[in-house]
Amino acid sequence: MKTNISKLTDKQLAQYNKNEKKMRTIADYTTLYEKKLPMKEDILFAESYSGNFLSHSIVQFVKQVLNKKKEMHVVLSTSNMKSFYQAFSIDEQKRILVVKRDSNKYLFALVQAKFIINDGDFPDYFIARHGQIVINTAESFFGFYTDKLSAYEKRSQRAILQSNYLLMSESVKKQLFTRLRLHDIKDFYLATLKTNTQDQKSDWNILFLKKDSKLDSANKLKKFISESNITNKVIILVHPSELSKYQNFSEFGRYVKPFDYSIEKYINKAQAVYSDNEFLLDKPVFDSLDRYIILENLKTDSFSVSERKNEFSADQLLFNKDKWLKYPNKKKNIIIYAGGFQNNGVTTSSINLSFNIDYSKYNIIYIDKWKYDEDSEKNVLKLNDSSTLIFRTGATDYLMEERQPAGQLQSVKGFDSLSKKNKVYAQNVFKRELTRLLGCIDIDVAIDFSGYVVFWTSIMAFSNARVKLIYQHNDMFAELSKVVNGKLKHADKLPQVFQLYKFFDSVVSVGQKTLELNAEHLSEYANRKQYKYVANSIVVDDIRNKANDYSNVVHINGSDYLVEDNVFKILPDKKTFTLVNIGRMGPEKDQKKLISAFYEAKKKLDMPIKLFILGSGELEESLKKQVSNMKLESDVVFSGQVNNPYIFLNRADAFILTSNHEGQPMVLLEALTLDKPIIATDIAGNRSVLGEKYKDYLVNNSEKAISKEIVELCLSQNYERTNRLSFDAKGYNEYSMDLFYKLIED
Incomplete structure (x- = not known):
């Protein structure tokens, strides 16, 4: 294949020649993909366990196709030739072309095969072509992983979205989508494969273990088998990646087998199967066996078998679309990049949106990076379960001539510095990347909810969405001059984002006054009509419920503590006048000014007063040093990042916010x-x-004015201002969502 390498830098050329990070493989595949070669209707491409093993479902499917469709040829991706020779007869082998993953023949097959079947993940660079029949069984990963989503599962999310046909039961699909945070955001087709299994007339048993099983030693296995009264021979099935670990158990090693094509001969000798995960028991190959679930206490209980419907042979499924049950997407798809779910207002706003959106009309689909720090991990878990979360895994697909334009778009000069031809190259990269992540789903609304990261801004800007929005959660002109640790934090990043405003239908500020500032200061990047206002929504019941939730509060030595993640955090004492500040410790929030104002106020007050600061950020250490220098350690409490800040706020006498700019x-x-x-x-x-x-409630943005207001509020015992006012939180929320719906529907 011919790949254009003339536009590469010397470094890129060296990387291409060495195929570093699969640069050559990705470029060669993308070249073939973009050529739109004719698809061959007599080719079935099959892959199992990423080309390392052959699963039972894939082997059965291929065998049925070869048996019923004499004109069909199979391209099989595997590096395990021993398994290949054992799985297929000599006649079957003659009609199968074995290829190695990432080879040239492999790439051609991925692009040209009309029919593709896989039991797990595709290569990161794979994009299903329009018209390809892509089938996924999910057999190589679903049921093995049970705790946090593994890296493999996050990759497999993308593989499911590249597939349009799912070879599994309805109950497995439901559990799979729940596990992977997927929903029917596109049309899926469902069926199960009809397989022939013999009646079991034997006294063997199967022990089928998930990854990281509690039965991970010879002693534990021996004890379980003994206490469960399993007196006959036991075959132990494990995920192929854990085969060597279990085969090292001296007493059981020879009975350990991978869950692959070879299990059929053992199943035909068994009477029962035991597993520590019910989804492993739900494999159709076990239909004729007695099944037992291993409980957490390592006792057994019978497994309730799910009803199977819609079973057909492989040849029927390949050539008769009406054999598949259709699960259509009847809602509008809204895709959102929310900024990495860091501890900030953007994250809070995006989480709130996930609880306020009308799921009867819309799918809300968050797309984001796949690795998180501890705080971001916690924030992701706060999303509404009805929302979809797609992790970006793998690398972007590039033609070689596209690398420089796409890089330049994200560099200091930005999109406007590109030639007309290079602008097209760059746009194609990001359009293709979205298809690589989500497959060919219909996108009604694309939202860059962050507005700070040019990569994700480009994804949304160049998408084929009907409506495109980019949010401004702050005074973006002021953000250009934001200094952190002596350096301008956003000055070399935001201009590239601003240059892409022209591709959005609306540039959305979250405050009316913020809108006016952004429209005035950034008028060169978009026309005035593009600048719109949509207020952020809140989750009213959640705020009020958590504010009064004392389930994790303990009373010790006269003080109340909130216990989160085994950390005890002292709560405001209702007998002491308390101010609470909540926010990231950055220059724009200016807690330095707050602490100084608090210090001055305290000197003027003949009464105890405390300040609680909730949050974290780059200025945390300098703020703590400031408190120490002012000898305020007993008066200023740094509570750190708090899962439930509302209980602090509810117990405080007042909330204080001393920001220099906000959205x-x-x-x-x-x-x-x-x-x-x-x-x-x-x-x-x-x-x-x-x-x-x-x-x-507003005061002049100065230390003196803030200090004076603290003193006056502290001395006022009636707080008459607040008692006279009421805030219609639910009415506000309806108003904010009406603004949002109007913007995405207009």
């Missing part, structure tokens, strides 16, 4: 929802939330 601070809405007095700096974002009704 639409969610914490102000949360404080209003809990009817808390507020001290907030008079900046555009804060004024957007508080408006005229709550303008008395």
